[in-house]
Amino acid sequence: MSVKVKYIDGLQFVGESHSGHAIVMDGTPEVGGNDTGMRPMELLLVALGGCSGMDVASILKKKKEHVTSFEINLKGQKADEHPKKYTAIEIEFVVKGRGLKEESVKRAVELSMEKYCSVKATLEGTAKVNWSYRILEE
Numbered sequence: 001m002s003v004k005v006k007y008i009d010g011l012q013f014v015g016e017s018h019s020g021h022a023i024v025m026d027g028t029p030e031v032g033g034n035d036t037g038m039r040p041m042e043l044l045l046v047a048l049g050g051c052s053g054m055d056v057a058s059i060l061k062k063k064k065e066h067v068t069s070f071e072i073n074l075k076g077q078k079a080d081e082h083p084k085k086y087t088a089i090e091i092e093f094v095v096k097g098r099g100l101k102e103e104s105v106k107r108a109v110e111l112s113m114e115k116y117c118s119v120k121a122t123l124e125g126t127a128k129v130n131w132s133y134r135i136l137e138e
Contacts, residue, residue, distance in 0.1 A: 100135050
């Protein structure tokens with residue numbers, strides 16, 4: 001896997017993936033950016049949510065659960081001192097559907113968090129990752 005990150009101007013960069021997709025990153029005006037894109041540390045949380053979300057959605061689909069909407073809420077707590085890495089991350093999986101089995105949702109989340117999500121595995125030892133789930137009946 002490879003990516004390229006190109007400098008544009010100020011603190012703006014564009015990341016381009018080998019698969020042909022791009023994303024803009026930028027800083028706030030207070031630090032010299034123009035606020036035209038997400039911050040790199042925000043993208044790390046997005047990557048964690050996307051990685052685990054894809055796992056959970058795939059597992060629930062295989063279990064033939066009727067999911068009508070699905071959101072992953074993430075909050076990161078950063079260290080006060082540089083490099084200001086994440087020290088703790090909270091993930092809440094909110095699954096909405098019809099007749100969802102709690103055991104199916106719980107197991108899907110556990111499998112993602114404990115076995116499949118490569119982003120979470122990469123963060124292990126750096127940030128304490130806690131997770132929870134909620135099921136909403138439609």
